[in-house]
Amino acid sequence: MIISRTLESKLSSLYKAGKIVGGVYLGTGQEAFSASLGCCLDQGKDIFAPLIRDQAGRTGFGEPLIEATRTYLGSVLGPMRGRDGNIHRGRPAERRPAMISHLGTSVSVVAGMLMARRMKGELAEVVGATCVGDGATSTGAFHEGLNLAAVEKLPIVVLVADNQFAYSTPRERQFACENLVDRAKGYGVTGREVDATNLLECLSVVGEAVKAARFGEGPQMVVGKLLRLCGHGEHDDASYVAPELKDSNLGRDCLEVGIQQVVENEVATLDEVDLWKREATEEVQEAVANAQTDPGPDPYQDDWQAFSSKGINS
Template identity: 35%
Template sequence: MATKTKTRTAAIPHGLTREQLLEMYRLVRLTRSLEEKLEVLFKQSKVVGGLFRSLGQEGESVASAFALNRRDDGTGDMLSPLIRNLGSMLTIGSRPVEVVKQYMAKADSLARGKELNIHITDYQRGFIGQISPLGDLIPVMAGVALTFKQRGQDRVGMVYIGDGATSTGAFHEGVNFAAVQRLPLVVIVENNQWAYSTPSKFMTAAKQFIDKAPGYGVAGEQVDGNDMLAVYAASKRAVDRARAGEGVTLLEFMTYRRKGHAQHDAQTYVDPAEIEHWASTNDPIDRYVKTLVDNGWATAEELTAIGADIDRELDEAVAEAEQSPLPEPEEALTDVYGDGPVNAPWTRHTPPDPTLA
């Protein structure tokens, strides 16, 4: 009688559990599928403004943010993404229906139609929306991390920057300040080979962006950004260092952007063969699936079931967003200007409140 061969299960590395491995798969699959849904909505003229895909680099966004402590009460770690970090937003706590409503500029979106794509903030869940002038979020997140240190809080900040934006003065000032103050901050440079249409070799004379770390006196590590487990391990080391009071870590994730800067960008400046090479040999999701199945950590059937649940969730999210109303014109006047302090130059026409004297 034939005997059934047992499938050997490899030990799971980096202190992760099988459930966490499957959750990382769900999040990275959710990221790609959500962006695919948004692309369909964009082509139907239902998206207001631009659409920015992270095709080919979703894995590093999810795996890096997975190293943070997430809490929904405003006491967890804090993350600040760029336009291609939807995966990190979903990992820290953003919900797909919120993202769809945001892209469609609906009245019940987090920004209520005033801001688009992932320019959204929720301090309770731990994410701060991006700033369009690239590089500016580095000093902002350095300031956030400074408050963690001054208050003695067990919290860490994580901020993403593109390879092109490392050339900005704000990047230099923010990293330098965070380094001098030994702030609990993780700075992630996403080296996806292109800053819009400019290749990395025209942006720095350094052989690699991680070479900048010693100049600031901070720890640095370069990682294969399409290897999700390697990204998680490096990010966890950096987060643990920050939490232990050891200061800033500069991480460089080597990855690739397989879409143009935004949906309107046909990416004609890139050799199509280069894109196909990355798609066929170094897709982060394909690599992660192979790792899960080959090591016996998940079955193909389990992953298929997760995908089916995601598809249902996204169908419901789009249906809900399409039923949501657009904001009323008066909404444009709310939450734009602050009242300002009493007797400030711009409010002197208002009589002072005697109760505040």
């Protein structure tokens, strides 16, 4: 969580300085929810398709910082070879599909990857996971993907970050149900709800969902109640968020809550937390510096990889 917050703070500064092409989308306030999923998955066999605010989950699942900085800064050495930017990055061969859209599409992608493994006889104790926002739950892609996953009883975990807004559209203009978790029952999916500002609660509830999916209990949906503590992107000042919402329990900073819990449970001291912060700053600065010295893509030399070459050169 600390590394994620530190990285995104640096990315915000680079964006405002005109050093990043395209948008910058932060996960401020959602780190506990996202990191819990990344840390509960098995990096050696599980599938993880993160969303735009899931840097904490990416880090928890083992994505190197250099992959993030290289993608944001357009390095040809990054996972997208400088041809796509910001959160649109991944390594499918390592079970990290690149994000297609933040509007629920990843549910179908992960479901398809799980079905492919089933057909190959490679699905034993494998979990596929993805994240969406409250806005995505109103899209056709989300409904179709989750319905398919439920019918096929796939071991998928879908985290829904109910951060109160789909860009600037409030919850009451998105759906009429009181709680999004109530929708899970209609699909035949196990639903859970969690205070996503509470790190320990997130680790417990998300961990239960991952375990249930892994051992044959079918799709799991976890709804995290929280508030996005930033704009939709760094281009958005979020002036539509009411002050009373910011002052509510939903507006708590999960990073501050997490640090308090770590200290109270004697996992670490405040001095050790300060050390983590310094180390995170050094790691981020190194990753940014390395990416800034990388070459950009050369359109005259790139093979574009637009067509499959299987069999062509044999």
